[in-house]
Amino acid sequence: MANETEAKKIIIDTDPGIDDAMAIFLALRSPEVEVIGLTTIYGNVYTTLATRNALHLLEVAGRTDIPVAEGSHVTLTKGTKLRIADFVHGADGLGNQNFPPPNGKPLEESAAAFLVNQAKANPGKITVVALGPLTNIALAIQMDPEFAKNIGQIVLLGGAFAVNGNVNPAAEANIFGDPDAADVVFTSGADVLAVGINVTHQVVLTGSDREKLASSKGKFAQYLTGILEVYFAYHCEAYNTKGVYLHDPTALLAAIDPSLVTCTEGAVRVQTSGITRGLTILYNKQKRFGEITEWSNIPTVKVAVTVDAPRAVKLVMDRLMA
Numbered sequence: 001m002a003n004e005t006e007a008k009k010i011i012i013d014t015d016p017g018i019d020d021a022m023a024i025f026l027a028l029r030s031p032e033v034e035v036i037g038l039t040t041i042y043g044n045v046y047t048t049l050a051t052r053n054a055l056h057l058l059e060v061a062g063r064t065d066i067p068v069a070e071g072s073h074v075t076l077t078k079g080t081k082l083r084i085a086d087f088v089h090g091a092d093g094l095g096n097q098n099f100p101p102p103n104g105k106p107l108e109e110s111a112a113a114f115l116v117n118q119a120k121a122n123p124g125k126i127t128v129v130a131l132g133p134l135t136n137i138a139l140a141i142q143m144d145p146e147f148a149k150n151i152g153q154i155v156l157l158g159g160a161f162a163v164n165g166n167v168n169p170a171a172e173a174n175i176f177g178d179p180d181a182a183d184v185v186f187t188s189g190a191d192v193l194a195v196g197i198n199v200t201h202q203v204v205l206t207g208s209d210r211e212k213l214a215s216s217k218g219k220f221a222q223y224l225t226g227i228l229e230v231y232f233a234y235h236c237e238a239y240n241t242k243g244v245y246l247h248d249p250t251a252l253l254a255a256i257d258p259s260l261v262t263c264t265e266g267a268v269r270v271q272t273s274g275i276t277r278g279l280t281i282l283y284n285k286q287k288r289f290g291e292i293t294e295w296s297n298i299p300t301v302k303v304a305v306t307v308d309a310p311r312a313v314k315l316v317m318d319r320l321m322a
């Protein structure tokens with residue numbers, strides 16, 4: 001029997017990553033969602049290390065029942081020159097804490113095949129929360145013409161809508177990581193919600209929040225206090241702030257509770273070359289252009305424009321300290 005309180009099934013596509021670790025733990029502490037798998041991708045670390053970290057985080061959480069499917073090692077156009085943000089997250093992606101290797105192994109199935117098969121088995125029921133470059137999602141779209149229809153929603157952390165990027169003034173890191181894949185996802189016709197850094201830069205975990213995490217007895221709070229040191233140091237150096245941006249947790253929360261953000265809707269295209277490679281442009285449909293453009297007849301997506309930041313930070317703190 002359909003049940004209104006049935007948890008929403010989510011797959012987290014992730015490149016752990018310090019804020020990825022926070023988002024994964026947050027999901028595991030959120031009764032509104034059931035994590036049915038993690039799929040891995042390069043971004044904050046290379047894919048092999050992302051898989052190792054995903055398995056490790058599930059072991060820390062005592063949730064080795066959740067499968068991990070390894071994703072692509074190259075971009076959609078088979079590019080191997082990847083931009084890895086180890087300077088943000090530490091060489092191991094998790095704040096250089098010398099964690100032991102995990103015992104678990106990933107599935108034989110690739111991330112894209114896992115996404116395709118799960119969406120096919122549960123049409124309209126699964127939300128993908130995509131926290132890294134969008135290669136796996138684009139591969140799933142290319143692998144199965146029905147995927148965009150079968151997947152319930154794709155909530156993605158990516159883009160810098162009408163603000164500067166964080167890789168360079170044009171581009172946000174996840175879109176810059178694979179702009180071709182991002183353009184495939186944005187134009188696929190799937191139900192997409194993009195949460196960009198125009199929104200996530202408002203959701204800040206302060207030094208005093210970190211102290212509260214440190215003094216909490218919670219298992220996740222203790223773990224995160226350790227790995228957050230490197231993330232704080234990077235923000236202090238790059239942004240001259242004493243807080244850190246909660247990118248991935250904000251996207252995860254938007255998937256759990258859409259009322260945390262307000263959105264606009266329009267066609268999004270991604271610049272795939274030149275000095276603005278990775279730029280996300282939203283066509284808000286306010287003007288009807290006389291001529292056909294690259295934005296004509298493109299399905300619309302939702303783009304987050306505001307966030308209830310105090311409520312988002314409180315949810316992160318309450319759930320991670322529990």
Ligand SMILES: O=c1[nH]cnc2c1ncn2[C@@H]1O[C@H](CO)[C@@H](O)[C@H]1O
Nearest residue numbers: 019085088166167172173174247248
């Ligand atoms: O300055 C940066 N350069 C590259 N990646 C970053 C930076 N800051 C954060 N992230 C990572 O990229 C995503 C948000 O764009 C987040 O997953 C974050 O961990």
